[in-house]
Amino acid sequence: xxxxxxxxxxxxxxxxxxxxxxxxxxxxxxxxxxxxxxxxxxxxxxxxxxxxxxxxxxxxxxxxxxxxxxxxxxxxxxxxxxxxxxxxxxxxxxxxxxxxxxxxxxxxxxxxxxxxxxxxxxxxxxxxxxxxxxxxxxxxxxxxxxxxxxxxxxxxxxxxxxxxxxxxxxxxxxxxxxxxxxxxxxxxxxxxxxxxxxxxxxxxxxxxxxxxxxxxxxxxxxxxxxxxxxxxxxxxxxxxxxxxxxxxxxxxxxxxxxxxxxxxxxxxxxxxxxxxxxxxxxxxxxxxxxxxxxxxxxxxxxxxxxxxxxxxxxxxxxxxxxxxxxxxxxxxxxxxxxxxxxxxxxxxxxxxxxxxxxxxxxxxxxxxxxxxxxxxxxxxxxxxxxxxxxxxxxxxxxxxxxxxxxxxxxxxxxxxxxxxxxxxxxxxxxxxxxxxxxxxxxxxxxxxxxxxxxxxxxxxxxxxxxxxxxxxxxxxxxxxxxxxxxxxxxxxxxxxxxxxxxxxxxxxxxxxxxxxxxxxxxxxxxxxxxxxxxxxxxxxxxxxxxxxxxxxxxxxxxxxxxxxxxxxxxx
RNA sequence: GCAGAUGUGGCCAAACUGGAUAAGGCAUCUGGCUACGAACCAGAAGAUUCCAGGUUCGAGUCCUGGCAUCUGCACCA
Numbered sequence: 001x002x003x004x005x006x007x008x009x010x011x012x013x014x015x016x017x018x019x020x021x022x023x024x025x026x027x028x029x030x031x032x033x034x035x036x037x038x039x040x041x042x043x044x045x046x047x048x049x050x051x052x053x054x055x056x057x058x059x060x061x062x063x064x065x066x067x068x069x070x071x072x073x074x075x076x077x078x079x080x081x082x083x084x085x086x087x088x089x090x091x092x093x094x095x096x097x098x099x100x101x102x103x104x105x106x107x108x109x110x111x112x113x114x115x116x117x118x119x120x121x122x123x124x125x126x127x128x129x130x131x132x133x134x135x136x137x138x139x140x141x142x143x144x145x146x147x148x149x150x151x152x153x154x155x156x157x158x159x160x161x162x163x164x165x166x167x168x169x170x171x172x173x174x175x176x177x178x179x180x181x182x183x184x185x186x187x188x189x190x191x192x193x194x195x196x197x198x199x200x201x202x203x204x205x206x207x208x209x210x211x212x213x214x215x216x217x218x219x220x221x222x223x224x225x226x227x228x229x230x231x232x233x234x235x236x237x238x239x240x241x242x243x244x245x246x247x248x249x250x251x252x253x254x255x256x257x258x259x260x261x262x263x264x265x266x267x268x269x270x271x272x273x274x275x276x277x278x279x280x281x282x283x284x285x286x287x288x289x290x291x292x293x294x295x296x297x298x299x300x301x302x303x304x305x306x307x308x309x310x311x312x313x314x315x316x317x318x319x320x321x322x323x324x325x326x327x328x329x330x331x332x333x334x335x336x337x338x339x340x341x342x343x344x345x346x347x348x349x350x351x352x353x354x355x356x357x358x359x360x361x362x363x364x365x366x367x368x369x370x371x372x373x374x375x376x377x378x379x380x381x382x383x384x385x386x387x388x389x390x391x392x393x394x395x396x397x398x399x400x401x402x403x404x405x406x407x408x409x410x411x412x413x414x415x416x417x418x419x420x421x422x423x424x425x426x427x428x429x430x431x432x433x434x435x436x437x438x439x440x441x442x443x444x445x446x447x448x449x450x451x452x453x454x455x456x457x458x459x460x461x462x463x464x465x466x467x468x469x470x471x472x473x474x475x476x477x478x479x480x481x482x483x484x485x486x487x488x489x490x491x492x493x494x495x496x497x498x499x500x501x502x503x504x505x506x507x508x509x510x511x512x513x514x515x516x517x518x519x520x521x522x523x524x525x526x527x528x529x530x531x532x533x534x535x536x537x538x539x540x541x542x543x544x545x546x547x548x549x550x551x552x553x554x555x556x557x558x559x560x561x562x563x564x565x566x567x568x569x570x571x
Numbered sequence: 572g573c574a575g576a577u578g579u580g581g582c583c584a585a586a587c588u589g590g591a592u593a594a595g596g597c598a599u600c601u602g603g604c605u606a607c608g609a610a611c612c613a614g615a616a617g618a619u620u621c622c623a624g625g626u627u628c629g630a631g632u633c634c635u636g637g638c639a640u641c642u643g644c645a646c647c648a
Contacts, residue, residue, distance in 0.1 A: 535606095
């Protein structure tokens with residue numbers, strides 16, 4: 001599509017009224033299809049040319065020599081509207097898709113590294129439902145960056161260090177649990193979850209328990225072998241369950257370098273901060289002042305000497321720059337933590353690292369649920385509803401499976417497909433709106449099968465695959481009569497497919513998966529319409545239409561994949 | 572109090588970054604399966620884009636001032 005814009009810009013520039021760059025900047029894609037494929041507003045020049053925009057557009061249209069592929073340039077109310085030749089567009093787009101297959105619309109390799117930090121749950125707890133956001137936004141951004149030509153390093157910055165482990169250790173020992181290797185090996189996250197709950201309950205009655213937990217963590221941090229052993233067992237137990245869920249969701253990471261990984265790099269960070277005279281004592285704690293940025297100080301070390309979130313993030317940032325020399329380093333973390341990231345980035349700036357500018361917080365809104373009064377509320381679920389991710393996924397899968405049993409009982413791998421549709425439905429519900437918006441979650445719309453949903457998009461893909469299966473041959477560009485792909489339904493679909501590259505670029509620049517989610521809906525809608533109105537198999541246009549079906553299937557499959565949805569072929 | 576995010580039909584929301592008649596979905600109402608998969612399609616109805624000013628050919632979008640909801644603000648991560 002870019003090439004069309006360039007062609008238009010050149011031909012308009014040849015009239016001498018606009019410069020090519022001006023045309024490219026002004027050229028837009030109208031919402032109304034009756035206004036053509038591209039539109040050039042002529043208002044900006046009205047003053048300098050001392051002519052009405054309407055007249056400028058008319059004169060331009062008269063002088064213009066139409067470039068190849070543009071069938072018409074029509075002046076309307078001060079706009080000059082360009083219409084692409086339908087057959088020309090179908091031929092150029094579909095031939096390119098047939099050539100590039102799934103990578104149609106992807107950008108050329110850039111030799112640049114992008115680090116993406118996402119999911120990053122705390123060890124010792126099971127994944128909660130709200131973890132879906134960071135996990136799936138990060139997962140999609142990683143895929144989008146890859147399609148945009150970057151080398152992506154996916155990092156799960158596990159919360160596997162900190163006072164929380166003091167709590168677990170205190171509680172574990174207090175309950176006199178066995179500490180032999182066999183028992184520790186068979187620990188499960190469930191047990192750890194129960195320990196946490198027990199700690200909170202006990203701490204409410206005995207305030208000094210919090211103190212004990214902090215002391216236990218300090219002991220762990222100072223290298224106590226026995227405490228270390230317990231910690232390792234807690235970590236391993238959680239990681240096992242985490243990996244199981246990630247695998248089920250189709251989410252992968254290159255590194256599980258959590259906070260503990262940076263433990264031994266912290267002294268060097270403290271040393272460097274001291275050397276650069278940034279560390280200030282305040283109420284027995286070490287902080288970096290950020291007054292010049294109108295921010296509260298960044299807390300580096302507690303009064304008992306142990307470190308904090310920010311300290312470890314600093315160590316991690318330095319390590320990542322050293323190890324991966326990133327062009328960009330993303331933190332997919334909820335909006336509530338923007339202050340923390342601002343502080344960390346500014347500390348890096350004060351340390352003299354120019355690349356602090358490449359560090360980006362990718363914030364997103366929280367998941368809200370309806371309470372009894374019908375108001376949207378954060379976090380807490382209604383009584384009886386679990387907020388564990390695995391339970392939500394299971395409930396989703398069950399609902400889908402029941403539906404499959406009703407609609408298509410002979411489907412192979414029913415249970416597996418149901419899980420994939422369920423996860424995709426939850427994911428799509430999460431990605432379909434701009435990430436800064438809070439997700440208003442309710443079961444009915446998140447798991448509904450129709451409308452702007454995951455199943456709607458997957459169903460379009462399934463129907464396309466079904467037609468291809470039945471046709472049982474591959475249509476080639478040579479088989480196609482392009483005039484068979486010039487009717488309204490085919491043309492609208494081709495027009496949407498043509499924009500794939502634009503949409504990926506846009507999603508990457510805005511770091512916004514919802515742009516591709518909306519695009520997936522556009523494709524699905526046009527595809528459903530096309531195969532509903534234009535009979536493929538057995539029609540005189542069969543081979544031509546099949547070529548469009550094939551191209552649409554490839555584009556949709558890849559877009560689903562970029563979103564982290566399962567592009568299933570039968571449901 | 573300070574800072575950030577959000578505010579668009581009954582509900583959820585989009586708008587290519589300042590362009591033409593403000594998408595789409597849910598819910599409601601009408602039609603369409605002996606039909607390449609109806610998890611679909613076709614149609615109807617529903618809007619002072621939170622309020623007040625401003626900038627300009629043109630504002631949901633930019634500026635100023637309000638209002639409302641949510642979140643964060645030093646020893647959790």
